[in-house]
Amino acid sequence: MGLLVDGQWQDKWYETEANGGRFEREDAGFRNWVTVDGRAGPTGIEGFKAEPDRYHLYVSLACPWAHRALIYRKLKGLEDLIPISVVNPYMGEHGWTFADGAGVVADPVIHADYAYELYTKAKPDYTGRVTVPILWDKKTNTIVSNESSEIIRMFNSAFDDVGAVSGNFVPAELLQEIDDINTFVYSTINNGVYKTGFSTTQEAYEEAVIELFAALDTLEARLAQQRYLTGSTITEADWRLFTTLVRFDAVYVGHFKCNLHRIVDYPNLWGYLRDLYQVPGIAETVNMTHIKQHYYTSHANINPTRIIPVGPAIDFTTAHNREQL
Template sequence: MGLLVDGVWHDTWYDTKSTGGRFVRSDAQFRNWITPDGAPGPSGEGGFKAERGRYHLYVSLACPWANRTLIFRALKGLEDHIGVSVVNPYMGKNGWTFEPAPGVVADPVANAQFLYEVYLRAQPGYSGRVTVPVLWDLERNVIVNNESAEIIRMLNSAFDQVGARPGDYAPAALLPRIDAMNARVYDAVNNGVYKAGFATEQSVYENEVAGVFACLDELDALLARQRYLVGDQVTEADWRLFTTLIRFDAVYHGHFKCNLRRLVDYEHLWDYTRELYQFPGVADTVNFDHIKQHYYRSHHSINPNGIVPSGPVLDLNAPVDRGRT
């Protein structure tokens, strides 16, 4: 995971020495919003109207943050509205690339070889991490947004007037509860597995991994009482948790040493994960080959030999009955 400094690429890993062995994630920098009429959103500038064929997503099938955007693209039926490019799962000295491999989809805009070229196309002197997902405006040739939490909110509502599939995963009445759940899950689980996996001090790791499982225990108990995270309706909060859970046993349990328990050891979380996986279109966004290839081959400081494990074998399509109608 390198970065650009004044438009120049540097193959530089996260500096955990300066943070006492802690992994600190940097904030996304492109924060414009697509809206139904092009009016400004909560941040950034206006002028990004929801239109069919105007926008393009750059994603990694390995990345849980990018997986969120693919799920919402599928749930809302936006496949014909928003195109997708997929990077190679291996992230080496040049960061994310479009090197041909099964599942890779090239950049149709300028035939970029490296994802950092997409960032430089939008902002030639850019400084910062080069991450996925990236939502690109084909009309203005700029990055709209590279913060997954904001992209999924746009996909949820901005395109409803231009033929998106019905369904509101962030209803106004539930937003306070959704936002509170998102904050808890992001810190302890979504980002928590990274804070444990990328820790370079024993005490830091032990503290972070304990936090991951304390939250998973809470969530399993919650799902014993109710169907979804904020009640009986599936919401954005569920999909944000799902993209971490679906990767848990395959990579976070072993590669990131989050191994106090497996996801399959949690009765309610495991059934919940399988139910969400079986929602129409969702399984097509999950690619375990890309997931394992990325994590086990790209993080040389954790797995220097790059050996990709054969397992685990997960039966995600077994029938599950959690009161679904």
């Protein structure tokens, strides 16, 4: 676990001391957008036109942020248009690597051993954390974006004219509601589990864990009335929540001490989670082995023995009965 400082890799854990033991996530450093015609997107520079086999996606199967991109790649039929590489689930002193292992897919583009090489290739003096997902442009040899929330907005529509399948997870009439839910879910749940697990004081931990479960309670009530977060259709807000929920009982309850309840204890959230898991193609994007290996072995200060628990036994395939809502 570490970061780049002026293009040099340093092995360093997150800084929480300055902030009362609170984990603060750094903003992503590459914020360009692939667009239909190559014009600039909401942030960044122009020049990234949607074209087949121009872009390469680097993911960790363990990572909930990268998982968003994998889900969109699947649902939008982008697999032939945008190939992927998969990092080793163990994130140690060199950060993410392409070291051989089950499920690892090496880097065919710049033949990197370490993910940080992609960052220094794109920007030799890069300073910041080396995170996945990474959307790489093979034409200009740079990182388009390392911000999952923006990568999925691109995948949602930018490739529609060059072979993506139809499907819009941010319909205009729901956009404001989706953005509002995303803001709430990001802070309290998606990042909330990390704020809880990476806390280094009791006070910071309790603050985060209470906020997290208050948010889950709110969503539990909401999902009693409607099948998905914005109503009767699946939107981006659901996929963004899904990647945290699917990891919750297997890693966040134990490893991150998010243990007031499990997702299986919430009837509506648990049915909703199975409902999303059972959408065709989604189960293939969930790799519980990489998920458990990554968390339990990479954070030695949280789990020094690096023992990976065998359980819990969870079956995401049982009937959810939420079509009645």
